[in-house]
Amino acid sequence: MVRTALEQDTTAETRTLYMAVELSSKSWKLAFSTGDGKVRTTMVSGGAVGAVLAKIAETRERLHLPAATKVLSCYEAGRDGFWVHRALVEKGIQNVVVDASSIEVDRRKRRAKTDRLDATKLVQQLVRYDVRGEGLRTVRVPTPQQEDDRRPHRELERLVKERTGHLTRIRALLATQGIVVKKIRRGFGLWVESLRTPSGDPLPEGLKEEVQREAERLELVWQQVRKIEKERAEALKQPGSLAGKMAVMLLSLKAIGPNAATILVLEFFGWREFKNGKQVGACAGLTGTPFDSGGSDREQGISKAGNRRIRAIMIEIAWLWLRYQPQSGLARWYLAKFAERGKRSRRVGIVALARKLLVALWRFVAQGIIPDGALMKA
Secondary structure, eight states, rough: OEEEEEEEOOTTTTEEEEEEEOSSSSEEEEEESSSSSSSSSEETTTTTHHHHHHHHHHHHHHOOTTTEEEEEEEEEEEHHHTTTHHHHHHOOEEEEEEEESSSOOOOSSSOOOOHHHHHHHHHHHHHHHHHHHHOOOOOOOOOOHHHTHHHHHHHHHHHHHHHHHHHHHHHHHTTTTTOOOSSSOTGGGGGGGGBBBBTBOOHHHHHHHHHHHHHHHHHHHHHHHHHHHHHHHHHHHSSSSSHHHHHHHHHHHHOOOOOHHHHHHHHHHIOOSSSSSSHHHHTTTOSSSEETTEEEEEEEEOOOOOOOOHHHHHHHHHHHHHHTTSHHHHHHHHHHHHSSSOOHHHHHHHHHHHHHHHHHHHHHHHOOOTTEEEEEEE
């Protein structure tokens, strides 16, 4: 007979102490259970890992558990990242980081929500996950080096958005005086003093100073973007790690540049292991989500359950692939199936092409299989 989570063996030799941690900046709510249906909650200060260990020891003593009792803990992936996971594992505690979207919630319109209730629900699902392998999806934790390698291109992404914001504000401020600037280049702040309205008047003093400050911040952003791009280019010239070699392989294909190659490797190919193409598409969130219930049968679109950066860059690469690899097998497949249809069908088709192309690129870097008909750079 298969035991349920509440009917499992509770002898001292086989019992497991389950712990769920509800994180917040000021305090952490802890929920403990041994799988017997009873949940005990307590609280420690936020970030106090030592206090968490003390609570574990206290709970063991209260429940008369031996010191060698296995402790399995979990918390939701979020703002605190993975440092909590590493701190717990270093102290000998088994921990899993939970995908927040997999946690079951009450579907009523209004439901009670407190840290105590959330921690209680989470530890109950952790028991089910450990006993029957269901109820939760865990997040793969990168190594500190893998996590640190992703920071430059993520910072570059933020800087590019900030640069666009400064350019837009400068154009908008000048437009209030009838001045249209089509292209703003580096060193624009040196020209602010010489700007004139259509009537020949200089800019009002307050507006001129505001534009000057925007130009100074824009110049700083340009410098930082240039620095990161230069460091990335130097790293790609002499790749020392497996991830760097994968990026160089991707760069050898037409339609893929340094930014796309770096994101694909550091966010996806360089530290994840896939068994087949289905896992690749599902992990990127590029697989369909059918709705087939009763008389309703429709497709809801892609799941968007994976890395948003991978989805965004793959859509960009898919359009470039059609332009620079028109004779490849994937480009011919897209043109035969979607080219003659309407605009909406072409947009749906480009997502399908992105999924197929992502699988093909994975096979290229993992197995050395060049995509059908793909052209290499000279």
